[in-house]
Amino acid sequence: MAGTDIWIAHKYISNPGGDGGKTRIPMLCKTGPDGRIVQASTNEEKSEVLAQALFPPPPAISTTPADFLYPEPAEKWTDIT
Numbered sequence: 001m002a003g004t005d006i007w008i009a010h011k012y013i014s015n016p017g018g019d020g021g022k023t024r025i026p027m028l029c030k031t032g033p034d035g036r037i038v039q040a041s042t043n044e045e046k047s048e049v050l051a052q053a054l055f056p057p058p059p060a061i062s063t064t065p066a067d068f069l070y071p072e073p074a075e076k077w078t079d080i081t
Contacts, residue, residue: 032038
């Protein structure tokens with residue numbers, strides 16, 4: 001083996017299997033109800049922070065008119081097989 005080959009082999013042997021990506025999400029910060037910055041460290045807390053950031057609640061009042069008439073679909077929906 002060449003000089004660097006042994007270290008490459010060591011890397012493959014000592015690392016767990018996977019795609020080589022990071023295996024964890026770092027701590028996340030959010031603003032709490034009292035205005036203070038709160039850190040999310042557990043998976044449950046992190047998932048709540050991400051869900052709130054990526055999927056905000058719908059608006060209280062819809063901007064779509066109640067009597068809006070949608071046109072007929074251009075294509076018929078078929079299931080993917």
